[in-house]
């Protein structure tokens with residue numbers, strides 16, 4: 001059994017994953033994404049930076065901080081039929097909030113009303129359609145960066161002018177969400193395969209509750225309702241190892257977004273669940289299935 005851990009750098013999460021592999025007698029090769037060179041017109045017999053052919057790996061665990069490196073590496077590996085966690089399809093959907101919304105819509109998962117527009121006038125109409133206050137988000141991004149809550153038409157106009165004048169093309173896709181009134185917290189759940197293994201509340205006085213922005217975590221019981229919703233939502237984006245943001249809206253639970261290379265350093269202690277161990281065990285269960293089952297739905 002040969003595994004690789006593909007990373008940008010070692011975060012506390014990767015240390016925990018390496019320890020969990022170690023506890024199962026496996027020492028993955030650690031591959032840095034900055035060292036990758038792919039011959040795109042050749043196949044999986046070419047050598048990885050670790051000095052063995054890519055085809056030697058039974059599974060490649062992708063944990064890049066760099067979204068673009070992670071996604072393209074998964075595209076290459078899956079196109080060669082190499083088993084990965086997560087798959088390209090899951091990663092590319094989760095990395096983009098607009099594509100995630102579409103996948104959730106197709107699966108009938110409750111979520112905040114969301115719209116998109118691509119020019120200043122049409123984007124203003126898209127924002128008005130979700131109503132004020134609205135939340136504007138870059139379609140790719142994390143840690144709550146560049147999120148804007150706009151309470152009225154004037155604020156929306158100001159944000160759009162900045163995005164279209166100062167931003168590059170990635171800022172010119174305007175994705176707007178209805179602002180959801182939450183009870184001073186939201187829920188972060190961890191899905192492994194078809195199961196919600198644990199969840200935390202993230203409490204914050206600020207409407208952005210990310211722990212990277214100062215939110216504090218405490219255990220959230222996984223009810224059948226929460227488990228079923230999150231498993232369905234995870235499945236809708238291709239499944240795997242995922243973290244979901246869930247809001248307790250006045251109309252019930254809604255799924256805000258899904259992360260495919262989640263951080264979990266603050267969540268094992270309050271939940272008492274060894275998240276890294278569950279992630280590694282999931283990767284190992286994939287080995288009993290043909291690699292094609294993991295990669296065929298991908299490209």
Ligand SMILES: Nc1ncnc2c1ncn2[C@@H]1O[C@H](COP(=O)(O)OP(=O)(O)OP(=O)(O)O)[C@@H](O)[C@H]1O
Nearest residue numbers: 135141142143144145177178179180207208209257
């Ligand atoms: N529509 C909304 N209504 C109310 N609060 C929201 C809304 N969208 C986002 N938030 C708050 O902002 C936080 C960050 O939003 P979101 O998760 O969409 O962005 P992100 O930058 O991708 O964060 P992550 O690091 O989790 O990927 C949410 O966890 C939530 O607390």
Ligand SMILES: [Mg+2]
Nearest residue numbers: 144210245257
């Ligand atoms: Mg989030």
